[in-house]
Amino acid sequence: MKFSRTSQRRVILSELRKLKSHPTADELYTIVREKLPQISLGTVYRNLDQMAEAGIVQRLELCGRQKRFDGNIDRHYHMRCPDCGAVKDVENDRMSHVESILSDVLEDLDAEGFWIEFTGQCKDCNKPRVEII
Amino acid sequence: MKFSRTSQRRVILSELRKLKSHPTADELYTIVREKLPQISLGTVYRNLDQMAEAGIVQRLELCGRQKRFDGNIDRHYHMRCPDCGAVKDVENDRMSHVESILSDVLEDLDAEGFWIEFTGQCKDCNKPRVEII
DNA sequence: CCATTTTTAGTAATGATTACTATTTTTAAA
DNA sequence: TTTAAAAATAGTAATCATTACTAAAAATGG
Numbered sequence: 001m002k003f004s005r006t007s008q009r010r011v012i013l014s015e016l017r018k019l020k021s022h023p024t025a026d027e028l029y030t031i032v033r034e035k036l037p038q039i040s041l042g043t044v045y046r047n048l049d050q051m052a053e054a055g056i057v058q059r060l061e062l063c064g065r066q067k068r069f070d071g072n073i074d075r076h077y078h079m080r081c082p083d084c085g086a087v088k089d090v091e092n093d094r095m096s097h098v099e100s101i102l103s104d105v106l107e108d109l110d111a112e113g114f115w116i117e118f119t120g121q122c123k124d125c126n127k128p129r130v131e132i133i
Numbered sequence: 134m135k136f137s138r139t140s141q142r143r144v145i146l147s148e149l150r151k152l153k154s155h156p157t158a159d160e161l162y163t164i165v166r167e168k169l170p171q172i173s174l175g176t177v178y179r180n181l182d183q184m185a186e187a188g189i190v191q192r193l194e195l196c197g198r199q200k201r202f203d204g205n206i207d208r209h210y211h212m213r214c215p216d217c218g219a220v221k222d223v224e225n226d227r228m229s230h231v232e233s234i235l236s237d238v239l240e241d242l243d244a245e246g247f248w249i250e251f252t253g254q255c256k257d258c259n260k261p262r263v264e265i266i
Numbered sequence: 267c268c269a270t271t272t273t274t275a276g277t278a279a280t281g282a283t284t285a286c287t288a289t290t291t292t293t294a295a296a
Numbered sequence: 297t298t299t300a301a302a303a304a305t306a307g308t309a310a311t312c313a314t315t316a317c318t319a320a321a322a323a324t325g326g
């Protein structure tokens with residue numbers, strides 16, 4: 001599939017690039033409609049997804065559509081399979097070093113906390129790729 | 134508000150603690166129904182949220198309900214305000230050090246990538262807390 | 267036991283996203 | 297430049313995870 005050049009895609013991209021606010025699709029829809037009053041919300045969604053897939057824009061967040069829960073409340077880390085969507089615990093000794101640096105970063109930024117997640121394919125995963133974002 | 138002791142909450146928690154799979158609410162609902170066939174999906178949702186709020190279980194993922202997009206595709210980091218949900222870019226020199234350690238971690242884990250996100254209140258945020266998860 | 271608070275099951279509503287479809291636009295080659 | 301194929305569009309309907317609502321039931325603490 002090739003990208004066609006359309007005014008909709010051009011305006012969506014240029015408006016997104018002007019913003020520092022990391023907008024949602026519907027926020028961008030509101031902005032883009034000032035230039036293209038006839039554009040539809042579905043067009044905004046479709047173009048953002050296509051451009052994210054192509055690496056032209058960044059889609060924030062790794063998490064899927066559904067919330068996931070963990071009975072283990074100790075600090076530990078997860079790896080999410082981009083193909084089947086499964087989430088598994090991972091362990092690595094270097095993470096304590098990462099945590100100590102990030103605790104300094106938190107002070108610098110005056111932030112409250114951080115979240116780290118890994119992506120990687122399950123060893124035993126043969127399922128077709130699912131859209132996890 | 135105090136927690137009452139109910140069989141629903143007890144079974145939800147004990148079944149969750151048995152699992153390594155980080156289930157979604159509806160996956161857990163399916164499992165819990167084997168013990169309590171009359172339980173409703175809403176009860177599972179409500180109890181998981183309450184227990185997450187109380188720190189008894191962990192809710193994975195930080196991201197909100199809506200996807201967010203960024204025109205800047207260079208590697209950089211975000212801080213999400215737990216009160217108003219806004220997402221802002223943050224910068225810190227220590228992050229390059231974190232990245233170099235994490236690239237070793239990726240090799241160890243045979244993972245593909247990582248995602249880091251910070252939480253922290255906006256300086257100018259007076260909005261009431263919104264449920265971002 | 268009893269009044270108050272909390273929780274429940276069941277159902278309806280919400281809201282973000284995706285799917286569908288007939289039409290229009292873009293593309294690239296003749 | 298036509299022109300046929302491919303891609304994209306607007307508008308609408310459908311989906312699906314989650315939340316809200318409600319009357320009834322259960323738990324709590326005196």
